[in-house]
Amino acid sequence: MRVLQVYRTYFPDPPGGLQEAIRQFALNTQKFGIETRIFALSPTPKPQELSFPEGVVIRSKSYGAPASCDIGGLSAFSRFQKEAENADVVHFHFPWPFGDLLRLALPKEKPTLLTYHSDIVRQRWLAKLYAPLISHTLRSVDAVVATSSQYVATSPVLKTIDPQKLHTIPLCISDVASQPVDEKIHSRLGIEQGNYILSISALRYYKGLHTLVRAAPRLPLPVVIAGYGPQESCLRQLASEVGAKNVIFAGPVTETEKTALLAGCRAFAFPSHLRSEAFGLALVEAMMFGRPVVSCAIGTGTSYVNENGVTGIEIAPEDSSALAEALNGFCKDEALARRMGEAGRARYERLFSGENTGRAYADLYRKIAQ
Numbered sequence: 113m114r115v116l117q118v119y120r121t122y123f124p125d126p127p128g129g130l131q132e133a134i135r136q137f138a139l140n141t142q143k144f145g146i147e148t149r150i151f152a153l154s155p156t157p158k159p160q161e162l163s164f165p166e167g168v169v170i171r172s173k174s175y176g177a178p179a180s181c182d183i184g185g186l187s188a189f190s191r192f193q194k195e196a197e198n199a200d201v202v203h204f205h206f207p208w209p210f211g212d213l214l215r216l217a218l219p220k221e222k223p224t225l226l227t228y229h230s231d232i233v234r235q236r237w238l239a240k241l242y243a244p245l246i247s248h249t250l251r252s253v254d255a256v257v258a259t260s261s262q263y264v265a266t267s268p269v270l271k272t273i274d275p276q277k278l279h280t281i282p283l284c285i286s287d288v289a290s291q292p293v294d295e296k297i298h299s300r301l302g303i304e305q306g307n308y309i310l311s312i313s314a315l316r317y318y319k320g321l322h323t324l325v326r327a328a329p330r331l332p333l334p335v336v337i338a339g340y341g342p343q344e345s346c347l348r349q350l351a352s353e354v355g356a357k358n359v360i361f362a363g364p365v366t367e368t369e370k371t372a373l374l375a376g377c378r379a380f381a382f383p384s385h386l387r388s389e390a391f392g393l394a395l396v397e398a399m400m401f402g403r404p405v406v407s408c409a410i411g412t413g414t415s416y417v418n419e420n421g422v423t424g425i426e427i428a429p430e431d432s433s434a435l436a437e438a439l440n441g442f443c444k445d446e447a448l449a450r451r452m453g454e455a456g457r458a459r460y461e462r463l464f465s466g467e468n469t470g471r472a473y474a475d476l477y478r479k480i481a482q
Contacts, residue, residue: 114149115202117149119204134205137473139165140473151192155174192217193217199222206249225254228258256278260282285466289400297373308377309336309381311383312374312380312394315341315342315343317388320430323430337360374397383408384410389412399418405423406426
């Protein structure tokens with residue numbers, strides 16, 4: 113069976129959690145007979161086609177990204193239609209308004225599925241303008257997938273969908289905990305294995321990293337923040353202002369460096385404080401490596417991933433004192449960190465393994481294609 117995944121950007125353009133989610137869908141449905149192609153926009157779509165282990169990526173020109181919404185031209189429609197003709201199922205990822213316009217270019221009989229990753233949180237003006245198109249898309253697709261039951265319960269949009277059409281399939285990460293790592297990252301950053309707190313994310317407004325920086329002076333271990341993004345300069349300035357001398361900005365890291373950091377940290381901090389953080393794939397990665405996690409109760413899938421008191425600790429958003437207290441518990445009590453880390457690994461194997469999610473999507477593709 114041939115599936116066309118559709119989203120605004122894809123690797124090798126700047127990565128994000130949603131792009132990684134699509135990669136995981138493609139990789140983990142292969143063993144169930146699914147062949148994936150991925151349609152995306154890019155500011156520099158040369159070459160137009162790229163081959164990755166997960167499938168072929170087809171890229172059209174992005175002419176801008178107002179409000180993080182990449183916009184293509186007429187050539188995007190023609191190329192998308194050509195790819196969709198050869199697909200048995202077209203799989204869209206929400207939110208992306210231009211993707212909804214592409215959906216209008218499909219014949220009604222083409223089987224379609226939409227994974228609903230997040231409500232529109234910050235751009236409320238866009239949500240109002242976008243509402244009629246959202247409504248049309250959700251009515252027209254054959255199935256809508258939410259990534260957690262928590263998000264279904266708290267999303268005003270998902271509550272309006274016919275329960276017969278709505279499915280819940282969590283995101284996943286293929287198990288790489290036993291793969292080789294690049295341990296040079298520890299010496300480069302001047303940290304010791306097992307003796308640092310880690311956070312890995314794009315440095316964006318909703319990631320809550322300002323709370324982690326404010327908590328850092330109260331922690332006895334270094335705090336490593338890996339990743340890059342528009343908030344970096346503000347976070348560096350804040351670290352200077354609050355005297356967080358133990359914060360280390362690692363910048364972008366390779367996959368092997370990332371696995372080394374995850375394998376060697378004492379605990380993982382995930383202080384996202386807004387509903388724009390709909391699931392928290394980085395939490396799954398940390399739990400895959402058997403690390404305890406601290407996250408915020410924001411009414412999204414993060415509360416599904418991190419089982420409070422079992423795999424880690426959940427705190428109120430933007431509470432630097434609570435964040436420091438939770439992380440200090442793991443710093444001072446290695447047995448607690450190990451116990452919750454082991455519980456996290458068990459939860460990963462039970463709920464977030466690639467095989468479970470791959471099978472669920474493959475079954476749904478075949479169901480709507482009948």
